[in-house]
Amino acid sequence: MTSVSKILYIVLMVLIATANLSAQDVFAEQFNYAKRLYEEEKYFDAVTEFKRLLFFYEGDNYSFESNLLIGLSYKEAAKFSEAIQHFTLAELNSSTEYEVFESRIEIIKVNILRRTTQRAFALLDSLENDVRFRKNSEEINYWRGWAYIFSDDWKKAASYFSKLENCHQLSQICDSLDNDLYNPQLVKFLSIVPGAGQFYTGEYVSGLISIGWNVLWGYLTINAFMEDRVFDGLMVGTLLWWRFYSGNIQNAEKFAIEKNLKMTNLALRYLQNDYSGKKP
């Protein structure tokens, strides 16, 4: 009889254990289902199913990964505030240093993408100063480089990428772009000679027109002074010549800024579509 009781006891235990496992399976299934939706790029549905899981599941087993994947889904849909909210929740539910790091990097990436780069730099600084993440300094530098790209500081970006590897592809791209960009201050300086700034930026027609106007009003101003028509000279000089002269400087600077913007946009488009490494 004792042995029968033992057997029955074991059977009972096995059944209870199976029941618990089965209960677990329902949530695991839901998690896998939501994850599959995420992998199939059905982000709206993925968020719904992850939220459903988090709402009904009372434990913490899925909190980190679900919140992280919700954040990633929102990020894909360009809902950056919601993404950050869920990455923060993921960080709060993280159980390892790796998970904390992963969540924070995701927050940094979103800040880079939405160009709140000052916040990204502050978060990168906090990661860098945290002793737990000393071993991750390379990755921190990598994302710092990206933050500089989105801050339009290609030179600094190149310097951070070159810290990772001498001829890092991103470092070369940033360096090359930085060399191609026009210096607006130099353009303004060159424009002391009317039209020179426009010539430097490749706007030859505009440069010639600028020279023409300045020659005309300059001639009339000098001519008025030579004929002792001082008031005429002052008026033509201030209202016309000076207007066109300062306009020539502003015009050249505008060209430099526009061309720089065009080049940086091209570079960003290249990085978005053709660069195969990690991107924010």
Added chain:
Amino acid sequence: MRTILTIIFLIPLPVFSQSLAFDFHSPENIKKFADYLFCEGDYLRAIEQYDFLNQNLDNDTTEFKVMLGYSELGLFQKSNEIFKGVNHKSIFYPDAYLLSLKNKLLIEPQMIKDTSISSLDSFQLKSFCRLTTISMLYDDEFNIPEEKFISPFDEDERNSVLAFYDYKVEPKYKSPALAGVLSAIIPGSGKMYVSEWGDGITALVVTSLFAFLAYDNFNADHNTRAWIFTGLGAFFYAGNIYGSVASAQIFNARIDFEFNDGLKFFLKQRNYFLPEYDFCK
């Protein structure tokens, strides 16, 4: 032995039934989840869940929440489409009716011509009166005595409402034609008429200066310079007339914009005189 066997078979059953029976998509669980999403402000997902639910459960609360959700999402037309299906006997019908009026105003700001319904309680009736009265401000043929217009509003609202009333009755428009004529007579005066004092004085000085320089150069037989100053003077003179007309038009457009924007802000602040529905207590 029989007792023991019974226990063996019975004990796991409730555990099994709990675990295996847990259905994320049972109507009760969908409703719980939808309510949670609604309270989180995730209206789009909440509506999706309520839609699943409505196929299994006819519930006027969820119907009203869907209507409210669409309105919160800015899908006012969709919200009013839901209203068409709300049962007249539903407890939420008066609220849904008021919400539909709010949606109408948000779809296109215009006078609400709908009539009151008998199921409105006194508070709802007051909301209805205030909403329909304020909507009259959007009517082009606005003609209502001041006393009558402000009567449905509370004491603390009356000053603001009165300001809108005055704005509507006597809009402080400037005449573009008058601005142009003034600038033609005295350069810059049209700009001063529309309160652009800096531009007005500049236009007066510059046009006068060019006119003087042209006159003086013609007198001194410096014809090239004289024609350049004449051309510039004429350009500034004509430009100033055109600019004065445009400034008056911009001034009037700003008056209209400030009126509409202010009214919209006033209504939004007061939730269009509708109560705040709290389903999340």
